[in-house]
Amino acid sequence: MNSIQRVLIVGGVHGNEFTGIYVVKKLENHPYLIQRDNFETLTFLANPKAFAAVRRYIDQDLNRSFKKSDLQDLTRSSYEDIRAREINNLFGANGKTPVDVILDLHSSTANMGLTLMTDDRSFNLQLVTYLQSLNPSINIYLSRKSEEYFGLPSICELGCTIEVGAVPQGVLQADFFRKTEALVINALNYFEQYNRGEIPSFDKSLTVYRHIGTIDYPRNESGELQAMIHPQLQFQDYQPLAPGEPIFLTFDGETITYQGESTVYPVFINEAAYYEKGIAMCLTQKEIIHNFY
């Protein structure tokens, strides 16, 4: 890509994730914070009806509603189907004001700390490398696969999702608010340098956590939970989990151990929104990536 013309900052794709929503509201009240000389910055609250209801979504998860065939299917009429088409018609490649980069602001009940979720396109890896250089506590989670990923950011190849936690749904915590705001400002500063051809040079390696699958809770035939995240695993996102280590605890106090063949690094452990998706945690493998400059 030659230069960035337009950046989109999105909050409230999920209506009960307050951090991003209030960061976007603040930026809208103080537009000078996001004005830059060499590109345009837009802000957007993606699911205002879900925010008003303090729910993740009204009819279906907006962040699973951007499958190309679904966007083209005008018979789909749920609130989020309609909203996804509107968003695509605004900011997608053929939209009214197509954007080059999306920063998508989320929060999680899992202990994700400051996580940047993206894929391994060079531009994206360079962006998160820069942001991590300013805040070494940031985790990089490579989670997006083009064939399976139908989130809002899939309408645009570049950018990242900011995922902070642990914070409950429907709660605003000042520390995560400030950290999210700082990440957005730093990213905009980066785009400004990028457009000037002044990209700083870094060590050409980056530690990432690459998505490899998910694990569901133990359930009975009716789908009812039969166990909980083991207390030893709760809040241990990004920590190694070796075969044979505790993963679940049944209601009767029996420990269930991880049965995989090699050490993995779980994330999104005990995320509230994933119970209904059949996900107790996502599994990643830790990798070092080289030569992406």
Added chain:
Amino acid sequence: MNSIQRVLIVGGVHGNEFTGIYVVKKLENHPYLIQRDNFETLTFLANPKAFAAVRRYIDQDLNRSFKKSDLQDLTRSSYEDIRAREINNLFGANGKTPVDVILDLHSSTANMGLTLMTDDRSFNLQLVTYLQSLNPSINIYLSRKSEEYFGLPSICELGCTIEVGAVPQGVLQADFFRKTEALVINALNYFEQYNRGEIPSFDKSLTVYRHIGTIDYPRNESGELQAMIHPQLQFQDYQPLAPGEPIFLTFDGETITYQGESTVYPVFINEAAYYEKGIAMCLTQKEIIHNFY
């Protein structure tokens, strides 16, 4: 009261507070855990429709639906109005199986630790004193005033609400599950001793936190939040807050201090369910109660 005939253990008054719901499910699957020689124990899931929807309530807060005049008003027809009448007709003083004691299981996004909420009737103070003697980390919160309190437990004078946290809505955490279960079992053991006239004797003083009021978030004319809980106050439930100490942080980074006249002890700080009620925290005063045996 002479002897306890029937005890009710309630979970899921709020459908997204999973701890109590899964404790009740476990006890229903293992009834021997709650069978005692000298009284009957019942279990009940209070708002199954809200649990299925993973929401606090469907139409209105069930735990504010037990006002006597509302229970008698048969024209009231919200899901929770109907449910409250059903519950009162089952377990209330004139119900089918009236209960003498209620243990009501809740969770909070605030850092409530293990809290027992009750009032200052001697029976209730003696019960929580016994439970605290087994687990000194328990906090006693005297929150119920008969004129203002319309929760489910108001259909019965005796018992307590168990409030654990911080845990997000829609999340089950194993440690709070086990602690809540232990509290229920210990309470049943106490009732058994009570009926036998074998109440253990304790120091006749008890430290309690008595409810004295609430504080809302700073808001604009439209009701929109203008500030967050100050990071120094987040998670500091049951800690002293003196006049002049930080309480809120505006989105622009300005600190707002507590303007009261004396030191208070906030609880329910940043409880998700209280944003809509206009409550950023509840204020208590710390007291030592004597002579309740």
